[in-house]
Amino acid sequence: xxxxxxxxxxxxxxxxxxxxxxxxxxxxxxxxxxxxxxxxxxxxxxxxxxxxxxxxxxxxxxxxxxxxxxxxxxxxxxxxxxxxxxxxxxxxxxxxxxxxxxxxxxxxxxxxxxxxxxxxxxxxxxxxxxxxxxxxxxxxxxxxxxxxxxxxxxxxxxxxxxxxxxxxxxxxxxxxxxxxxxxxxxxxxxxxxxxxxxxxxxxxxxxxxxxxxxxxxxxxxxxxxxxxxxxxxxxxxxxxxxxxxxxxxxx
Numbered sequence: 001x002x003x004x005x006x007x008x009x010x011x012x013x014x015x016x017x018x019x020x021x022x023x024x025x026x027x028x029x030x031x032x033x034x035x036x037x038x039x040x041x042x043x044x045x046x047x048x049x050x051x052x053x054x055x056x057x058x059x060x061x062x063x064x065x066x067x068x069x070x071x072x073x074x075x076x077x078x079x080x081x082x083x084x085x086x087x088x089x090x091x092x093x094x095x096x097x098x099x100x101x102x103x104x105x106x107x108x109x110x111x112x113x114x115x116x117x118x119x120x121x122x123x124x125x126x127x128x129x130x131x132x133x134x135x136x137x138x139x140x141x142x143x144x145x146x147x148x149x150x151x152x153x154x155x156x157x158x159x160x161x162x163x164x165x166x167x168x169x170x171x172x173x174x175x176x177x178x179x180x181x182x183x184x185x186x187x188x189x190x191x192x193x194x195x196x197x198x199x200x201x202x203x204x205x206x207x208x209x210x211x212x213x214x215x216x217x218x219x220x221x222x223x224x225x226x227x228x229x230x231x232x233x234x235x236x237x238x239x240x241x242x243x244x245x246x247x248x249x250x251x
Contacts, residue, residue, distance in 0.1 A: 003123075004102040005048045007039060008094040008206075009110030010056030010080040016235045024058040025138045027065060028108035028234060029238045030243045031118065031250060035113050035234060036062070037143050040070045046123045048106060052098050056083025056090045088206040096185060101220035104128075105185055107177040114231035115245050116251070118177065121229070126179040127222040134170035134226050139242070142233065143207045145223060153214045153221045158207035172223060174207070175231055186214055201230075220223045 013025030028038040036053070043051055051070070055062050055077050068075050078094040080086060088109065099105065106119070122132055131153060134140060146155040156174075157166065169215045180189060200208075214221055220241075230250075232243040 001104055002102045003104045003106060004046055004080075004107040005043050005051040005108070006092065006099070006100060007036060007051060007053045007108055007110050008091050008095070009062060010054050010059075010083040010086075010091045010094075011088075012057045012084065014110070024061055026062065027236075028111075028240065030113045030234070030240070030247055033113075033250070035066070036066070036110050037070075038113055039108060039110070040066075040075075041071065043106065044071055044073050044118045045180065045182075046106075046119050048073060050076065051076055052076045052095045053110075054078045054080055054095045056091070059088075064114040068202040080122055082202070086202045087151070089193050089196060089204045089209045090202045093190065093197075094208055094232075096190055099185075105180045105182070107180060109176045111232075111234050112176050112231060113234060114175070114177070115247075117229040117231060118175065118226065118231050120179050121226075122179050122224055123178065125222075125224060129184045129220055129225070130179045130224045132177040132226060132231075133158070133223045134175060134231075136169050136173060137173055138202065140168075140173040141175045141234075144164050144168055145174060146171055148235060150216060151223050151225070152219050153210075153223050156207055157216050158205050159212070159243045161208065161211070171249045172225065174229050176233060177231075183225070184220065188217075195197040 009026040027034045078098050079197050080091045145153045148154050196204045196209050
């Protein structure tokens with residue numbers, strides 16, 4: 001199967017200031033390893049040989065740091081030059097526009113630090129469309145999903161869309177690592193992004209697009225629930241401190 005990857009790394013990382021005033025969020029180091037370099041290492045280990053990095057804020061810094069290959073993985077760059085007006089859905093659309101000759105897409109956001117086991121179990125799964133999830137704990141915040149009894153995602157809620165009485169304890173945190181078939185990307189994801197732009201503009205997060213898809217179709221995207229595999233999403237300085245402790249023995 002021909003598999004390719006997209007890493008979303010266009011945003012400004014405002015919550016990670018002052019670190020992101022001069023350095024891009026995806027280049028933030030966890031115990032000496034830049035977040036995006038770790039992601040590329042894990043993708044390479046799982047056999048990915050072409051990755052599209054969607055860049056915007058400090059894009060030349062990322063290009064200079066990574067170049068156009070990683071080991072023998074080809075790196076392509078999709079540019080989101082209106083990164084300060086858009087969100088992850090628009091960035092993903094720019095990345096998809098560069099995708100050719102593939103059957104499966106691995107999609108991840110450029111602020112997640114994770115061990116290979118996380119990506120390996122996703123790669124080995126036979127489900128065509130899947131999102132990696134973590135059961136709720138008090139240290140987790142952000143976007144959450146609901147699953148039905150067959151482990152299909154039936155709702156997907158961005159933090160900004162959570163109502164006051166939203167009960168996270170019964171939900172699953174998104175790790176922001178996903179696997180989608182080309183068929184799903186072509187027939188569901190990309191049309192839903194375009195529809196969302198037409199209705200709500202270009203500032204929608206990907207979570208809102210996924211929410212519309214899974215609410216309409218309850219048997220499209222499976223939830224892959226982790227059971228101790230290590231990862232952490234780095235949004236602010238506190239998150240970085242947690243990640244460095246979690247990965248203190250990581251090499």
